[in-house]
Amino acid sequence: MSTTNAIILNIKPKTLSKNLFLNGILCKTLVFLTLILYLIYLFLSSSSTTTTTSLLQFSPSKNIIKSSKQYYFNSNNIKTNISHLVFGIAASSNTWGKKKHYINSWWKPNITKGYLFLDRTPNDEHLPWPNISPPYRISSDNSRYMPYNKHGMPFAIRMVRVIEETFMEEHDSSTVRWYVMADDDTVLMIENLVNVLSKYDHMKYYYVGMNSECIVSNFGMSFQMAFGGAGYALSYPLAQALAKNMDTCIKRYPYLYGSDHILQACIADLGVTITLEKGFHQIDLRRDISGFLSAHPQSPFISLHHLDLVSPIFPSMNHYDALNHLMKAASVDQSRLLQQSVCYNKIHNWTFSVSWGYSVQIYDKIIPQSYLQTPIETFGEWRKGAWPPYMFNIRKFNNYSSCGEVPNILFFDSFEGTKLNHFVTTYVKKNHRICANNDDDDHSSNGVMKVHVFSPMDKLHVGDGNRKECCDIIQPIGMDSMAIKLRTCMKHEIIA
Numbered sequence: 160m161s162t163t164n165a166i167i168l169n170i171k172p173k174t175l176s177k178n179l180f181l182n183g184i185l186c187k188t189l190v191f192l193t194l195i196l197y198l199i200y201l202f203l204s205s206s207s208t209t210t211t212t213s214l215l216q217f218s219p220s221k222n223i224i225k226s227s228k229q230y231y232f233n234s235n236n237i238k239t240n241i242s243h244l245v246f247g248i249a250a251s252s253n254t255w256g257k258k259k260h261y262i263n264s265w266w267k268p269n270i271t272k273g274y275l276f277l278d279r280t281p282n283d284e285h286l287p288w289p290n291i292s293p294p295y296r297i298s299s300d301n302s303r304y305m306p307y308n309k310h311g312m313p314f315a316i317r318m319v320r321v322i323e324e325t326f327m328e329e330h331d332s333s334t335v336r337w338y339v340m341a342d343d344d345t346v347l348m349i350e351n352l353v354n355v356l357s358k359y360d361h362m363k364y365y366y367v368g369m370n371s372e373c374i375v376s377n378f379g380m381s382f383q384m385a386f387g388g389a390g391y392a393l394s395y396p397l398a399q400a401l402a403k404n405m406d407t408c409i410k411r412y413p414y415l416y417g418s419d420h421i422l423q424a425c426i427a428d429l430g431v432t433i434t435l436e437k438g439f440h441q442i443d444l445r446r447d448i449s450g451f452l453s454a455h456p457q458s459p460f461i462s463l464h465h466l467d468l469v470s471p472i473f474p475s476m477n478h479y480d481a482l483n484h485l486m487k488a489a490s491v492d493q494s495r496l497l498q499q500s501v502c503y504n505k506i507h508n509w510t511f512s513v514s515w516g517y518s519v520q521i522y523d524k525i526i527p528q529s530y531l532q533t534p535i536e537t538f539g540e541w542r543k544g545a546w547p548p549y550m551f552n553i554r555k556f557n558n559y560s561s562c563g564e565v566p567n568i569l570f571f572d573s574f575e576g577t578k579l580n581h582f583v584t585t586y587v588k589k590n591h592r593i594c595a596n597n598d599d600d601d602h603s604s605n606g607v608m609k610v611h612v613f614s615p616m617d618k619l620h621v622g623d624g625n626r627k628e629c630c631d632i633i634q635p636i637g638m639d640s641m642a643i644k645l646r647t648c649m650k651h652e653i654i655a
């Protein structure tokens with residue numbers, strides 16, 4: 160299409176200026192032929208539209224033909240799937256033993272495509288290289304950058320060049336749509352990642368990622384920067400342009416400290432800006448992040464990072480078991496993972512806040528959604544004394560707070576299978592809450608030790624104008640257990 164347009168546009172002025180009779184005839188013939196070809200093309204494409212309607216239904220509406228040019232390139236109209244992504248993971252041989260669990264937790268051999276870039280040959284203990292990990296490559300020699308690398312951080316240069324090297328390995332534009340860059344301690348929810356990327360046109364220039372949770376880090380580097388530990392995605396044309404310009408970019412910014420910042424500068428110089436997706440998490444936080452994971456932003460959950468620098472995400476488990484435990488819930492329904500739903504038991508005046516697959520918080524009073532969507536500050540700031548500490552609001556309480564403010568917290572325990580067309584997940588209380596007043600009055604929710612959550616088996620579409628899911632309390636199914644059923648909110652329902 161674009162070529163035929165180009166021919167028409169190019170030839171017209173030429174005929175007018177030269178006004179050559181012969182040339183005119185030639186042109187008319189050409190234009191005529193082009194028109195015929197165009198009509199044939201239109202006829203063929205309209206008939207193929209009818210055959211692909213069933214596929215179109217699953218594509219986001221923005222994929223529906225806007226200009227004929229876009230349609231030409233997307234003529235197969237296939238929604239982005241995992242085969243269209245290539246992963247580039249920066250790692251180091253020395254630390255791979257400690258980090259491999261994070262990558263292996265989400266890597267799917269023969270399904271995910273990509274490479275782990277090491278600084279040198281893996282240590283003997285890792286050989287022969289298992290196929291449950293991404294295949295490795297050794298990063299190429301960076302010594303040619305020495306004269307320009309004034310800040311003396313060769314590993315930042317190596318990391319930014321992982322993009323170029325990943326592109327060199329896989330660049331068949333008929334199969335690759337996105338390049339996803341991650342660190343060796345990034346945990347990705349690939350099903351959610353694929354769904355999020357499928358909203359965007361991979362033929363355009365996209366840099367999809369997220370800031371740090373630490374406001375001071377964003378301020379110090381750039382609010383326009385995707386933090387690499389959280390992972391980020393580059394559409395094909397952007398990755399291609401970066402690969403082509405990588406050398407000059409690196410030379411232009413010898414004073415930029417981190418690889419993420421060098422990349423952001425290169426991308427800005429290509430005239431491209433970041434597209435923020437709230438589900439990527441750098442986790443520039445300390446200690447217990449359960450408060451954060453219990454009030455996830457209303458957006459698909461895409462990644463976690465820094466898990467070895469925070470407490471295990473489930474109580475009384477080590478770091479690896481806690482991660483695997485979360486992945487159990489992820490394997491049941493990634494689309495709902497960490498999504499918050501709030502409902503009420505009006506008989507007791509209790510509020511239940513479910514973070515699907517992770518936790519249930521129970522409050523002894525009625526609290527609106529607007530308040531509960533703010534995380535409880537169970538965690539600490541990334542940089543001591545940094546103020547303000549976070550990019551989001553927080554709720555605080557301590558051992559002396561009134562029991563109405565302090566929830567009883569139950570954590571994901573198991574997936575029980577399906578019942579009445581719903582998935583059933585169970586949440587169990589491990590620790591008693593600590594709060595100030597008369598905690599054991601009749602009104603207290605302390606007696607609830609177990610909650611069963613029934614969730615629909617179809618995928619939840621989060622964000623993009625969709626509301627949260629609502630829920631109902633199903634009355635006690637035992638002395639100490641309750642059941643909750645998630646459902647679509649009613650038309651004018653208010654969660655308060």
Ligand SMILES: *[C@@H]1O[C@H](CO)[C@@H](O)[C@H](O)[C@H]1NC(C)=O
Nearest residue numbers: 237238239240241242243334
């Ligand atoms: C993804 O889509 C491509 C067509 O572009 C298809 O060939 C491939 O089988 C699909 N992969 C998966 C895992 O569905």
Ligand SMILES: *[C@@H]1O[C@H](CO)[C@@H](O)[C@H](O)[C@H]1NC(C)=O
Nearest residue numbers: 267268269270289290291292
């Ligand atoms: C991946 O595919 C190869 C060759 O097709 C096969 O030998 C191997 O067992 C597969 N690996 C897994 C984990 O399925």
Ligand SMILES: *[C@@H]1O[C@H](CO)[C@@H](O)[C@H](O)[C@H]1NC(C)=O
Nearest residue numbers: 505506507508509524525602
């Ligand atoms: C629940 O709250 C309402 C309104 O504040 C109050 O009238 C009612 O007595 C409370 N019920 C219980 C069981 O505390």
Ligand SMILES: *[C@@H]1O[C@H](CO)[C@@H](O)[C@H](O)[C@H]1NC(C)=O
Nearest residue numbers: 556557558559591592593594
């Ligand atoms: C709150 O109580 C717990 C358990 O008794 C204790 O470990 C913790 O240090 C207390 N925290 C504060 C801030 O007093």
